[in-house]
Amino acid sequence: MLENLSPQPADALLALIKLxxxxxxxxxxxxxxxxxxxxxxxxPVFGAIKAxxxxxxxxxxxxxxxxxxxxxxxVNALIPYVFGAAGDKSRIQGMQxxxxxxxxxxxxxxxxxxxxxxxxxxxPSWPNHAQIFANVGIAxxxxxxxxxxxxxxxxxxxNAIEGAGPGDALLxxxxxxxxxxxxxxxxxxxxxxxxxxSKGILPILDLAYQGLxxxxxxxxxxxxxxxxxxxxxxxxxxCDKNFGMYRDRVGAFYVQSADAGQLEAIFSNANALARASWxxxxxxxxxxxxxxxxxxxxxxxxxxxxxxxRARMRQVRDRLAAAGTVGGIDLTPLAHQNxxxxxxxLKSAQIVALRERHGVYMAGSGRINIAGLTADNIETFxxxxxxxxxx
Ligand code: PMP
Numbered sequence: 001m002l003e004n005l006s007p008q009p010a011d012a013l014l015a016l017i018k019l020x021x022x023x024x025x026x027x028x029x030x031x032x033x034x035x036x037x038x039x040x041x042x043x044p045v046f047g048a049i050k051a052x053x054x055x056x057x058x059x060x061x062x063x064x065x066x067x068x069x070x071x072x073x074x075v076n077a078l079i080p081y082v083f084g085a086a087g088d089k090s091r092i093q094g095m096q097x098x099x100x101x102x103x104x105x106x107x108x109x110x111x112x113x114x115x116x117x118x119x120x121x122x123x124p125s126w127p128n129h130a131q132i133f134a135n136v137g138i139a140x141x142x143x144x145x146x147x148x149x150x151x152x153x154x155x156x157x158x159n160a161i162e163g164a165g166p167g168d169a170l171l172x173x174x175x176x177x178x179x180x181x182x183x184x185x186x187x188x189x190x191x192x193x194x195x196x197x198s199k200g201i202l203p204i205l206d207l208a209y210q211g212l213x214x215x216x217x218x219x220x221x222x223x224x225x226x227x228x229x230x231x232x233x234x235x236x237x238x239c240d241k242n243f244g245m246y247r248d249r250v251g252a253f254y255v256q257s258a259d260a261g262q263l264e265a266i267f268s269n270a271n272a273l274a275r276a277s278w279x280x281x282x283x284x285x286x287x288x289x290x291x292x293x294x295x296x297x298x299x300x301x302x303x304x305x306x307x308x309x310r311a312r313m314r315q316v317r318d319r320l321a322a323a324g325t326v327g328g329i330d331l332t333p334l335a336h337q338n339x340x341x342x343x344x345x346l347k348s349a350q351i352v353a354l355r356e357r358h359g360v361y362m363a364g365s366g367r368i369n370i371a372g373l374t375a376d377n378i379e380t381f382x383x384x385x386x387x388x389x390x391x
Contacts, residue, residue: 012364020361028359029381031372034178034340035246036212036309039374046244048302052291056284063283068274069267070096070281074290075252081216082207082237082254084224093263094254095270096281100208100238101128103253107204107234108136109273110255110266111169116202120160121171122153124343124365126178129171129206145180146343150333152184158195166200169234172226174207175219176339179367183213183338189222193229203230208238211306212313213338231258239289241340242306248285309371313340316373323382327389334370343367350388358384 016032035043045053069075075094083092097103108119119133122145133140143160147153161170172192175183184192196203205223213219227233232255239250253270257263274280292298321335327350334342346354346366354360360381362368373381 016361016363019355023359023361025359027377027380029361029372029377031360031362031368031381033372034369035371036241036244036313036340037369037371037374039312041372041374043244043246046302046305048292048298048305049243049245049288051298051301052288052295053284055291056287060287066280066283068095068271068280071283071286071290072096073294074286075254077290077293078237078239078252079254081210082220082223082235083227084220090260091257091263092254093257093267094235094252095267095274096286097236097251097253097274098278098281099240099249099251100206100236101132101251102249102278102281103236103238103251104129104204104206105132105136105277106253106270106273107236108132108138109277110270111202111204111234112136112138113269113273114202115167116169117167118164119169119171119204120164120201122157122173122177124179125171125173126206126208145177146182150182150330150337152182152188154188154191157192161192161195161199161201164199164201168199169202169204170196171204171206172222174205174210174223175213176209176341177337178208178339179341179343179363179365181334181337181339181342181370184222186221186225189225192222193226196226197229203227203233205233205235207235209241209339210237211242211303212310212340215310216303216306219338227256230256232256239285243285243289243292243302245285245289248288249282250285250289251281313370316370316378317342319378320373320382326382327385327387329385340369340371341367342370344385346388347390350390353388354384358387360384 013032020030037043075096097106118139118141120141123142130140144153144156177183203226210216210219235254237252240246255266257266292302317334320331323331329344344366
């Protein structure tokens, strides 16, 4: 029976990790893997999380099942950060999910159950988005996310929305677009909110990097603008970057419903979908995040750590942008892009040359992890880019 399974293509980034590990050069630079790194190249556990985990070990007296919705105190503690501290939250409810991925999966499955037949999405996007759509069995209509000048392609977005209506969803990255770093401006978010609302399209908002772009509040502003304009929307949230929880799979899924009375039926569906997929989300990481959010001093420590990360990435972006055009690549747009990633419009041959001649490892798409660059390697990287100019 199992001989019917044909091999699937290997994950390109995992293959890149192996190549990087096998490279003996001490000067090699890893811009592939999508995790934050300090100026020393480490991805440490947040101090606030370490303290919360210690507290959790000392106080947790049971590991009995929690249920498909997970740790609701964690889910609710995030609400003011995502949706804003003020205002009526009676039409908003959430549940825990295994990472932002679990949140996206649940959003797409629930949208399909509700009768959504197509998702519109700017391309390129996080590769798993399209894989989830295909896996769930929902059609995707892609449109270009990036204009030639390194800002969002609003014309393509308008055209896509023009041909859409009820029964369609639009997936939007809340901030720190992966892979391009190209986020919408405040004005563009307002336009998107009114277009989506006038067309009756269901927004699916994926917020996986809150606090890594411009700030916790700023990074949620677009999402909130959309939510204020539409009756209903789905939100997938990840704590894996902004709390450094990656392998602990900490995420949540929220619904804004048209009417508070609909939430019970909506979440009975979401719970049933979760039961059939992962039954219950992993507890440990979400419990640690909850402890941070319930403690004022730990919350302050976490926000300080997040500020440090954001400032470091901004510094790297500013240094790259200050280099101007290098190797035929205009680096200036990187200054106004956000988060861990940007895409350099390099040809495949240049990406291979960067790897083979200079030990610079990046995805085949030209996506670079901004946090892979440090004071020790950034000048080497800029010089390497200049060396692979193909004219
Ligand atoms: N959405 C986007 C846009 C992402 O980039 C990622 C992670 N790379 C996720 C969701 C999923 O995050 P998690 O690791 O929490 O599943």
